[in-house]
Amino acid sequence: MPRIITVSSGKGGVGKTTFAVNFALTLSRVAPTILVDLDTGTSSIRNTLDTPVNRDLYHFFRKGQPLSDCLTRLDHRCDPHNLFSNFSFVAAPKHSIEEITNWSDQSRWKLVHAINQLPAKFIILDLRAGLDANVIDFLPLSNSGILVFTPHHPAATLAAGDIVKSVLFRKLRFIFSSDSPFFRQHGSMAHEHRLVNDLLDQVEDVYEEGLSSLDDFLEDLQNSLGDNPYLKAITNVVHSFGVYFVLNMFDGVNESYETAVKPFVQYLTENLSSQLRLTNLGWVVKDEAIHEANCARRPILLQNQWRKTVVETDLDPIMRELAKLETSVLGLPKPQEAPDTKTPEDVLLHISDQSPLDRQLEILNSMYRTQGSLQVRNNFAYLAHRALHIVRSLPADTFGQSRLLTPLEIFHKIFPHTPPSI
Numbered sequence: 001m002p003r004i005i006t007v008s009s010g011k012g013g014v015g016k017t018t019f020a021v022n023f024a025l026t027l028s029r030v031a032p033t034i035l036v037d038l039d040t041g042t043s044s045i046r047n048t049l050d051t052p053v054n055r056d057l058y059h060f061f062r063k064g065q066p067l068s069d070c071l072t073r074l075d076h077r078c079d080p081h082n083l084f085s086n087f088s089f090v091a092a093p094k095h096s097i098e099e100i101t102n103w104s105d106q107s108r109w110k111l112v113h114a115i116n117q118l119p120a121k122f123i124i125l126d127l128r129a130g131l132d133a134n135v136i137d138f139l140p141l142s143n144s145g146i147l148v149f150t151p152h153h154p155a156a157t158l159a160a161g162d163i164v165k166s167v168l169f170r171k172l173r174f175i176f177s178s179d180s181p182f183f184r185q186h187g188s189m190a191h192e193h194r195l196v197n198d199l200l201d202q203v204e205d206v207y208e209e210g211l212s213s214l215d216d217f218l219e220d221l222q223n224s225l226g227d228n229p230y231l232k233a234i235t236n237v238v239h240s241f242g243v244y245f246v247l248n249m250f251d252g253v254n255e256s257y258e259t260a261v262k263p264f265v266q267y268l269t270e271n272l273s274s275q276l277r278l279t280n281l282g283w284v285v286k287d288e289a290i291h292e293a294n295c296a297r298r299p300i301l302l303q304n305q306w307r308k309t310v311v312e313t314d315l316d317p318i319m320r321e322l323a324k325l326e327t328s329v330l331g332l333p334k335p336q337e338a339p340d341t342k343t344p345e346d347v348l349l350h351i352s353d354q355s356p357l358d359r360q361l362e363i364l365n366s367m368y369r370t371q372g373s374l375q376v377r378n379n380f381a382y383l384a385h386r387a388l389h390i391v392r393s394l395p396a397d398t399f400g401q402s403r404l405l406t407p408l409e410i411f412h413k414i415f416p417h418t419p420p421s422i
């Protein structure tokens, strides 16, 4: 089953594209990987890779070419030893073309359908900044994809939090919309239904006095209605929702904790819930060499001296440390214990007594013990192997997604037993 992993940040300039390109290159050493540039206004990926592009999204949208014919492989100059032959990318058009930069709904679903058909194990989507439909519709339903933010950009941390909020509320709104099967099933509870939607409005709208988080909301619901199907459904959605993030331009545990992780976790706890499953995937240090490599259109992992990272590094010690970290600190099951047939809700999640903030600090420290002594160039190897470990440990759709869903498919995903006519 493919894993489609979206990389987003809410804000621009935090290193989304830098991360997406190098992450995809690393994953391609393990399995076929396609990187898709969905930041169609800036054509950033083609500007980062010094490789001629014959066909891109222009040919897909305007010339009717299949998306799988619009793939570009690295040419000899970028990959002289053919080490990344499993990597290809779909470039955005050379310059902005209004119709392609701002897709219509119809174009977007055409693209979604084509991305779902791409022949790769990993499909990495580099999203644009912002929170419009051209971002939200590519984000997973049950997790955040990968969020990139940086200790150097406080507004980016809050923008990443807003992505989590948008995805979570999209799912809750689906469940509690008046034409949802949930509503039909519990339609006799019209009073409860109105109440749930009113309370959701209050949580979502930060200008409104009243409930500020989904935790308060659940408590309120419990107090006014007692145990009921609404409470159960919302609790399930919130407690099984996964947030995965990467810190770019990392500058040490304390600095990153104080200026990025802490405000991020506080935002989520205060506005959404303290029960979300937060996973810090790792970090990329701030290094001028990374920036220079981008400017030279040869990403850092394609530079001679860095290529070794993903090709020659002995990954066993990293993997051993990761296995320990995942089971002891993050509480993930061992890979073989989590068959793909389980739903995210079935997976036994480690419930910690610690506050979400203490937990994140402990994770940062544990990762630093593992990673701090590693060479800068191993950051991407670490991140990719952590992602692989999670892919192997958790059921499909807990991290990334197995396919992008249309609204109708989302409906059936949430309510699998609904007859197709509804």
Ligand SMILES: Nc1ncnc2c1ncn2[C@@H]1O[C@H](COP(=O)(O)OP(=O)(O)O)[C@@H](O)[C@H]1O
Pocket (backbone or CB within 6 Å): 009, 011, 012, 013, 014, 015, 016, 017, 018, 019, 044, 248, 249, 250, 284, 285, 286, 287, 288, 290, 291, 292, 294, 295
């Ligand atoms: N870890 C890093 N160290 C140094 N410079 C970086 C790093 N990550 C990104 N940059 C630089 O920051 C700028 C923004 O990065 P980019 O990946 O284009 O961000 P985004 O896709 O979020 O807009 C670029 O000039 C890039 O070269």
Ligand SMILES: [Mg+2]
Pocket (backbone or CB within 6 Å): 016, 017, 018, 039, 044
């Ligand atoms: Mg970008």
